[in-house]
Amino acid sequence: MKCIEEPAKKIPVCMEADVFVAGGSCTGVFAAVRAARLGAKVVLVERENCLGGTATAGLVNIWHSLKDTDYKNQVIAGLTYEMTERLVKSGSARLDDNPSTAINFDPNRLKYELDRLVEEEKIKVYLHTLCVGVITDGNEITAALIENKDGRSAVKAGFYIDATGDGDIMKYLGVKSYTGSPMQPPTPCYLMQGSLENIDYKSIIVEHGNEVGLPDDFGWSEPVTGLPGIYLRADFHIFGVDCSTADGLTLTEIEGRRKAYAFVELINKYAGTDLKIVALNSLAGVRETRHYETKQQACGRDMLLGKRYEDAVLNGTYRIDVHDEDACVTFYYLNGETVRMKGGISSNYIYGNWRKDEGITGEPAKYYQMPFSVLVQEKYRNIIAAGRMINADKMAYGALRVMVNLNQIGEAAGVAAYLSVNSGKPVWDIDGKEVRALLVKGGSAL
Ligand SMILES: Cc1cc2nc3c(=O)[nH]c(=O)nc-3n(C[C@H](O)[C@H](O)[C@H](O)COP(=O)(O)OP(=O)(O)OC[C@H]3O[C@@H](n4cnc5c(N)ncnc54)[C@H](O)[C@@H]3O)c2cc1C
Known part of the structure; x- marks a missing residue:
């Protein structure tokens, strides 16, 4: 590729903090909140206009069950539970006994509640702000470079949390990565007014989808609590794209909007309905891109x-x-x-x-666990990646990638960041049992 040289220039330091978080989905926000509650000064940057990531900008409005498989004992608590309580109180979430759709919420209200949460915890937030690089000194990160309406500036922090989904900071650092094979494909989502309950829309897609370039695909839909008649639709995938590249992400967004309108217009044509798209995601639902190597x-x-x-x-x-x-x-x-x-x-x-x-007998487990070492990379002393870039095999990733799990991973990253800043220890010397103990004390792990 042809290159040009960018002249060196002085970059203003806009903030100094204990912990810097890049990416403001619930993973990033919950990391920031956990660190702040332990006394850390925290800065968080998010490239969208809101916090929440896939759950808000991506419109994915389901958190799965917080209980064990008997649906008797609660095994997940922490900030997912706190946030659920806030949403339920405002009439914007409902709980049910279906493990798949246990917590159904209005993504708009989640944006609002996350704003309140970071305000209460005195976390400095920059929206419309992209983390574009880091400066290092040996095995230590000394600053994160960010860009927003104020131009390019730097944040200096003791510890860095990469909650960008794709692991952008890990990429800037050159931490060894791999992709899923094949990567789970993305699904752009939208909110639709009108129900498909009594319509055989599957037959319409199978018989007429070709007219508008809609392949036979697998999708799902859920109502949105507090918005009667409005449904989240996640009807189709975009195959063969890598959403961690500029071209892949652009194609996904544009093809996603095309498919959404093609779907709704095709149903209206053949079922005589008057379904309407009332909101398109501002961030395509990305299931998987890169993963980064860690201890385990x-x-x-x-x-x-x-x-x-x-x-x-x-x-x-x-x-x-x-x-x-x-x-x-x-x-x-x-x-x-x-x-x-x-x-x-x-x-x-x-x-x-x-x-x-496999001939396995005995009582099946009622819940699974993940150890802290899965989060610990061993190249740079003061960074953790938290989110869907997690180091997981295909099966483990299929479970860990959901939000009730990533929210907990965010909380663990926030606690580990605090422990590292407080003790001066590199991330690989942080005791996972201590992380767990502080999570339990803070109401997170059970
Ligand atoms: C269609 C679909 C349906 C799903 N259904 C469910 C479901 O029902 N329940 C469930 O729990 N999970 C579901 N999942 C999975 C889950 O939503 C995602 O795996 C999870 O939300 C990923 O969280 P994350 O924090 O890792 O990343 P993201 O949600 O992608 O968040 C990353 C954040 O970082 C920001 N960012 C990225 N790069 C930068 C940068 N350089 N600087 C600053 N900010 C940056 C992004 O804007 C974003 O806000 C679904 C996924 C998809 C695609």
């Missing part, structure tokens, strides 16, 4: 078998959920059940049982 890779098999850790920073019950490039979706449950949906919108359901297949 999360292992799906260990999770399914319910392996326990002294330094567990996450409890989870959401099934392993893998979307493939060929419009197949596969679920693996702790109790042994497997379901494979093959063939797009008109899916064949293929049922199985991985425990029976």
Whole structure:
């Protein structure tokens, strides 16, 4: 590629803090809040106009169950639970007993509640701000470079949390990365007015989708609490793109909007309905891009078998959920059940049982765990990546990528950041058991 040289220039330091967080989804916000509650001065930058990431700008309005698979004991608490309580209080979330759709919320209200939360915790937030690089000295990061309406400036901090989803800072640092094979494809979402409850829309797509370039695909939809008649639609994937590249992300956004209108207009044409799109996402739902190497890779098999850790920073019950490039979706449950949906919108359901297949007997685990070491990279002393860039095998990633899990990972990153700043220890010397203990004390891990 042809290159030009950018002349060196002095960059103003706009803030000095204990902890710098890049990316303001709930993962990043909850990291920031945990560190702030322990006494750290925290700065958070977010490239969108709001906090919440995929849950707000991406419109994905479901958090899965906080309880074990018996649906009796709560195994996840912390900031996900606090935020759920706030949303329920304002009539913007409802809880139900379905483990998949346990917490359904209005993404608009979540934006508002996250604004209030960072305000209460005195976290300095810059919206419309991109983290574009870092400065290092040996194995230490000394500043993060950011760009916004004020131009280019630097934030100096003791510790850095990369919550950008794709792991942008890890990329700037050259930490060893890999991609899922294949990567789980993205799904742009939208809010639609009008229900498809009594309409055989699947047959319409199968019979007429070709007219408007809509392939037979697998999707889902949920109502939005507090907005009667409004539904989140996640109807189709964009296949074969890498959303961590400029071209891949641009194509996903544009093709997503095209497919959304094609879908709604096709149903209106053949079902005689008057469905309307009332909001398009401002950030496509990205399922997977890069992952970064750490001390330990999360292992799906260990999770399914319910392996326990002294330094567990996450409890989870959401099934392993893998979307493939060929419009197949596969679920693996702790109790042994497997379901494979093959063939797009008109899916064949293929049922199985991985425990029976492997001859595993005894009581299945009621929840899984993830140890702190999965988060610890060993190249730079003062950074943790928290979010979907997690180091996980295909199966583990299928479960860890959901928000109730990433929210907990954010909280653990915030606690570890505080411990590192407070003790002067590099991240690899932070004791995971201490992280867990502080999470428990702060109401997070159970
Ligand atoms: C269609 C779809 C449906 C899903 N359904 C569910 C579901 O029902 N329930 C569930 O729990 N999970 C679901 N998931 C998975 C889940 O939503 C995501 O895996 C999760 O939200 C990812 O969180 P994250 O914090 O890692 O990244 P993101 O949500 O992508 O957040 C990253 C944030 O960082 C910001 N950012 C990125 N780069 C920079 C930068 N350089 N500087 C500053 N800011 C930056 C982004 O704007 C964004 O706000 C779904 C995913 C998709 C795509």
